[in-house]
Amino acid sequence: MTQNQIDESVDYLNKRGFENPEIGIVLGTGLGQLIDSIENPIEAHYNHIPHFPLATVEFHTGKLIYGTIEGKSAVVMQGRFHLYEGYDFLDITYPIRVMHQLGIKKLFVSNAAGAINLEFKKGDIMLIEDHINLQGGSPLAFKNVGEFGDRFVDMSEPYDLQMRQKIEQIATKEHISLKKGVYASVVGPQLETKAEYRMLKIMGADAVGMSTVPEVIVANQLRLPIVAVSVLTDECDPDNLQPVKVQEILKIAGETEPKMIRLFKELIKEL
């Protein structure tokens, strides 16, 4: 990855009308309805943006959408890149660097995740307060990382406290029950064994998923304030583990997304 490549990606997007977005939003698996709230949308397919990771066949819908949400300009990633698709840490975090260079001031991240904390139920939304990186690598472990910011990035408060407080207030006002907790990221794509769920619980994880952490690490290097939520799609009870189907995960994500959209839109309004 070079600065030149990022410049060329941004150039392409600028020419298509992606101008000074204030907010960047990453939509997780099964979470795509927010795009219906974008006014005057302009789209750029990942495959057309110079230097973007080449999308796989099943990923042909991946695109960046620029427009207005609640009166603020935003750029939205519909679909993200995952390690389990064969991309590397630099690939999956490249769009974050591009959105940063486009000018975003805040980053909103969402994902679908399994509930490790069994007080949480499927269909709940969890505000991510902290994370555990179990993906076996870092998006900052490359030779010229110093050209893009610090190498030894501080992670004492990776999720912006102010936005967390705001979104909690919004949840109360909107009567949305918002859980809070620690998100653990694994590579996947296989789901976890009972023994792994027990381990995750002992480690202090409240939810588990296959994304988000690399993007959050890079956003911290770029000093972008982040707010991130998990849509809990299944309950990971090692003593009573039910087989999960991806179709079911997608269904619950879709059913739960309207709550997430309300939280995000109100937060955008208040920024």
Ligand code: HPA
């Ligand atoms: N693990 C378990 N359940 C899940 C996951 C995961 O990574 N993602 C969504 N539900």
